[in-house]
Amino acid sequence: MKKSILALLVAAFAFAAAGTGGASTQSPKMAASALVKCGKTRSLGLLAPITGPAASLGVEQQRWFNYYISRYNKTHKKTKFKGVYGDTILAGPGGTAEAVKAAASVASNSSVLALVGPAGSNEVIATTPTIKNAGLAFVSGSATRTTLTTDGQRTGYFFRTVPPDSVQGAAVANFIVKRQKYKRVYIIDDQEAYSTGLADFVQAKLKAANVTVGRDGVSQQQSDFSSLIAKIPRNTQLVYLPWQVADKAKAFADQMRSAGRSSIKLMGSDGLFDPAFAAVNGAYDSFFPINAKDKTILAYEKAHSGHGEFFGAPSYVAAQVIGGAVDKACKNGTASRAEVRGLIKKTKIKKSLLGLGVRFNANGDIRGGTFGIYQSNGTEFKPI
Amino acid sequence: MNWSLFFDLTVSGLTLGSVYALIALGYSMVYGILKLLNFAHGDVYMIGAFLGYFALQGLGGPGKANVTAWFAVSLMFLASMLGCGILGVVIERFAYRPLRNAPRIAPLISALGVSFFLQNSALLLFGASFRDYGTFELIGGKTYQVGKNLFFSVPQLLTFVSSIALMVVLTLLVARTRIGKAMRATSFDREAAAMMGIDVDRVISATFFIGSALAGAAGVMFGLVFGQIYHFMGFLAGLKGFTAAVIGGIGSIPGAMLGGFVVGLTESYATGYLPQGSTFQNLYVFSLLIVVMLVRPSGLLGRADIKKV
Numbered sequence: 055m056k057k058s059i060l061a062l063l064v065a066a067f068a069f070a071a072a073g074t075g076g077a078s079t080q081s082p083k084m085a086a087s088a089l090v091k092c093g094k095t096r097s098l099g100l101l102a103p104i105t106g107p108a109a110s111l112g113v114e115q116q117r118w119f120n121y122y123i124s125r126y127n128k129t130h131k132k133t134k135f136k137g138v139y140g141d142t143i144l145a146g147p148g149g150t151a152e153a154v155k156a157a158a159s160v161a162s163n164s165s166v167l168a169l170v171g172p173a174g175s176n177e178v179i180a181t182t183p184t185i186k187n188a189g190l191a192f193v194s195g196s197a198t199r200t201t202l203t204t205d206g207q208r209t210g211y212f213f214r215t216v217p218p219d220s221v222q223g224a225a226v227a228n229f230i231v232k233r234q235k236y237k238r239v240y241i242i243d244d245q246e247a248y249s250t251g252l253a254d255f256v257q258a259k260l261k262a263a264n265v266t267v268g269r270d271g272v273s274q275q276q277s278d279f280s281s282l283i284a285k286i287p288r289n290t291q292l293v294y295l296p297w298q299v300a301d302k303a304k305a306f307a308d309q310m311r312s313a314g315r316s317s318i319k320l321m322g323s324d325g326l327f328d329p330a331f332a333a334v335n336g337a338y339d340s341f342f343p344i345n346a347k348d349k350t351i352l353a354y355e356k357a358h359s360g361h362g363e364f365f366g367a368p369s370y371v372a373a374q375v376i377g378g379a380v381d382k383a384c385k386n387g388t389a390s391r392a393e394v395r396g397l398i399k400k401t402k403i404k405k406s407l408l409g410l411g412v413r414f415n416a417n418g419d420i421r422g423g424t425f426g427i428y429q430s431n432g433t434e435f436k437p438i
Numbered sequence: 439m440n441w442s443l444f445f446d447l448t449v450s451g452l453t454l455g456s457v458y459a460l461i462a463l464g465y466s467m468v469y470g471i472l473k474l475l476n477f478a479h480g481d482v483y484m485i486g487a488f489l490g491y492f493a494l495q496g497l498g499g500p501g502k503a504n505v506t507a508w509f510a511v512s513l514m515f516l517a518s519m520l521g522c523g524i525l526g527v528v529i530e531r532f533a534y535r536p537l538r539n540a541p542r543i544a545p546l547i548s549a550l551g552v553s554f555f556l557q558n559s560a561l562l563l564f565g566a567s568f569r570d571y572g573t574f575e576l577i578g579g580k581t582y583q584v585g586k587n588l589f590f591s592v593p594q595l596l597t598f599v600s601s602i603a604l605m606v607v608l609t610l611l612v613a614r615t616r617i618g619k620a621m622r623a624t625s626f627d628r629e630a631a632a633m634m635g636i637d638v639d640r641v642i643s644a645t646f647f648i649g650s651a652l653a654g655a656a657g658v659m660f661g662l663v664f665g666q667i668y669h670f671m672g673f674l675a676g677l678k679g680f681t682a683a684v685i686g687g688i689g690s691i692p693g694a695m696l697g698g699f700v701v702g703l704t705e706s707y708a709t710g711y712l713p714q715g716s717t718f719q720n721l722y723v724f725s726l727l728i729v730v731m732l733v734r735p736s737g738l739l740g741r742a743d744i745k746k747v
Contacts, residue, residue, distance in 0.1 A: 105558065105561055105566070109566030109669070110566045110568060110668070112566070113565070245717060270714060270715070270717060271714065271717035272716050272717070273720070275671075275673070276674075276716075277660070278450070278453075280449075280453070280454075280706075281450045281706040281707075281715075281716070282709050282710075282716045284443055284446035284450060285715075285716075301567070301568030301570065301668075302568070304570065304666070305568075305664060305665040308573070308574065308665050309664070311579055312579060312591050313446070313581075313589075314581055314589070
C-alpha cells in the first residue's frame with residue numbers, strides 16, 4: 055500500500071514538474087538556437103488583451119499589428135507574414151495567469167521567431183520566464199514600467215518601442231510645475247502597474263517641487279466616479295489621470311461636469327491619447343511626438359473609419375522591428391530565435407510613425423525617447 | 439462636518455444603490471423560486487444596457503433623436519426590459535430547466551457558463567469598444583439644488599425614483615395578483631404548488647422574465663447616469679447585486695432594495711471618507727457582507743429557514 059502511494063506521489067510530482075516547465079519541451083538554449091525553415095510565409099507572434107476588461111486597448115494593438123502585416127504582404131510578393139495571437143486578458147479575474155498561458159501557447163509554435171507584446175508591465179514580468187525559456191525576443195508597444203529594462207531579468211530578450219515612465223513622468227511633472235505653475239494637483243491611478251508606476255513617479259516629482267498632491271485610485275472596471283469626484287478639493291487646479299482606457303476618462307470628465315467641477319483641468323497620459331479623451335475640450339495629454347500627418351497614420355485612419363487608435367500605433371512599430379529582423383534572419387532560408395534576437399538588438403529605423411527613430415540601448419530601451427505635451431481642442435490633441 | 443461632501447456622497451450612493459437594488463431583485467426572485475444563484479444575471483444587465491443604447495441609436499442617437507428626450511428614454515427602457523425579459527426566459531428554458539432535477543451544483547455551473555457565453559457573445563457582436571450613452575446631449579447636464587448643499591442631476595433623480603417605483607410595482611404584483619400568488623406558492627413548495635394545479639414552468643418563466651426585465655432597466659439607468667457601457671460591465675455589477683441580495687436577505691423583495699442601498703452607500707462613503715477609499719471600495723463592500731453574514735446569516739430582512747427535525 056505504502057509503495058503504491060509513494061509511486062503515485064512520484065508520478066504526480068513528475069507530472070507537476072513537467073507541467074511547470076512551460077510549453078517548450080526543449081532546453082532554453084536548444085529552443086533559441088533551433089533552426090526553422092522560413093518558407094514563403096513567416097509567423098509573427100502577438101500577445102495582447104484581445105478580450106476582457108482591457109480589450110479596447112488590445113484590439114487597437116491587434117489592428118495596428120495586423121495593419122503592419124497587411125501592408126507588408128501587399129508590398130512583398132515573395133515573402134508573407136502571418137500573425138499568431140495570444141490573448142492575455144489584461145485586468146481580468148485570472149490576473150496574469152492568462153498572459154502566461156497565452157505566452158506558452160505562442161512560444162510553443164516553433165514557426166514564431168519573435169513576438170510583439172505583452173501590453174502591460176505586469177504581464178511582461180509574469181511571462182518573462184516562459185518567453186525566455188523559449189528563446190524568443192519580445193517587443194512591447196506599451197509596457198512602460200521603468201524597471202522592466204533595468205532589473206536585468208530580461209536583458210537581450212525584451213525591448214520596447216515606447217520610452218519608459220521615467221521619461222514620460224519627468225515631462226509631465228515639468229509641464230505641471232514649470233509651465234503651468236500649478237500648486238494643487240490630484241492624481242488618480244487605475245491600479246494597473248502602468249498607471250501606478252507613472253502616478254508614483256509624477257507624485258514624487260510634484261511633492262519635491264512643493265506642490266500639494268492628493269492621491270487616489272480606481273479600478274479599470276469602475277464606471278461610477280461620482281463619490282471620488284465629491285472628494286476632490288474644490289480648489290484643485292488639475293486632476294492627473296495616467297489611465298489606459300480613454301472612454302473611462304471621458305466618463306470621468308462627464309461626471310466632473312455633472313458635479314459642477316468642469317473648471318478643474320484634466321491631464322492624461324499616453325494611454326489616453328485617443329479621440330474619446332480628445333472630446334474633453336481643454337484636456338492635456340502626454341504622448342510621443344507623433345506626426346498625425348504621417349502617411350502610414352493617415353492610411354490607417356482611412357482604413358479604419360477615420361479612427362487613429364493611437365494607443366496601438368507603437369505596436370505597429372514593434373511589428374516593424376520584429377518583421378525586419380525576421381526578414382534579415384531568413385535571407386538564407388532558415389532562421390533561429392537567437393539569430394532574430396541578435397538582429398532586433400541592431401535595429402535601425404530612421405524615423406518611425408511615432409516621430410522617433412528606433413535604436414535600442416543595451417537594456418532594450420529606445421534611444422533618445424521623448425514625450426510631448428498636447429491639448430485638446432474638443433476633437434483632437436494639438437501639440438502645445 | 440463638510441455637509442456638501444456628505445450630501446454629494448449620499449446622492450451618489452443612493453443612485454448606485456438603486457442600480458444594485460434592481461439587480462439584487464432579480465437574484466432574489468430567482469433564488470426564492472428555484473434556490474438557484476443565477477450568476478448570468480449580471481450579464482443580462484449588461485445586455486440590457488446595450489439594448490437601451492441601440493434603441494437610442496435606432497431613434498437617431500442622443501441629441502439627434504427624432505422624438506422628445508422623454509419619449510426616447512421611455513422607449514429605451516421598454517426595449518431593454520422587454521429584450522432582457524425574453525432573454526431571461528430563453529436562458530431558463532435552455533440552460534436551467536433541463537437541470538432542474540440535477541444536483542444543485544449543476545445549474546450553478548450552467549449559470550457560470552451562460553455568464554461567459556453572454557459576455558463573449560457581446561464582445562463578438564458589439565465589439566470591445568466602450569459605448570457612450572451621450573446623456574448630456576440626450577437630457578442635458580443641468581444640476582438641481584435643494585437647500586444649500588444638496589445637488590442632483592436629472593438622471594440621478596430618474597434612477598432613484600424609477601427604482602423605488604419598480605419595487606412598489608413588483609411588491610404589488612407579488613402580493614395582489616394571481617401570478618404573484620402562484621409565485622409565492624411555488625417558492626414555498628414547488629411540488630405542492632404543482633399538485634394544486636399551478637403551472638410551475640409558467641411561473642418560473644414569469645419570474646425569470648420579471649427579474650431579467652428589472653436587470654434591463656438597471657442597465658439603462660446605469661448608462662444614463664454613468665455614461666459608458668461595455669461588454670464586461672456585468673461582472674462586478676452582478677457580484678455587487680448578489681452581495682446586496684445576500685445582505686438584504688436573499689428571497690426578500692424589500693431586503694434586496696435595502697441591500698442595494700446599503701452596498702451603494704457603503705461604497706460611496708468609503709470612497710469619500712476613508713484614505714485611498716476609492717482604491718479599496720470593494721474591500722469595504724465585501725467586508726460588510728462578511729460582517730452581516732456573521733451577525734445575521736439570513737440577511738437584514740431575511741427569515742431564517744425553520745427545519746423540521
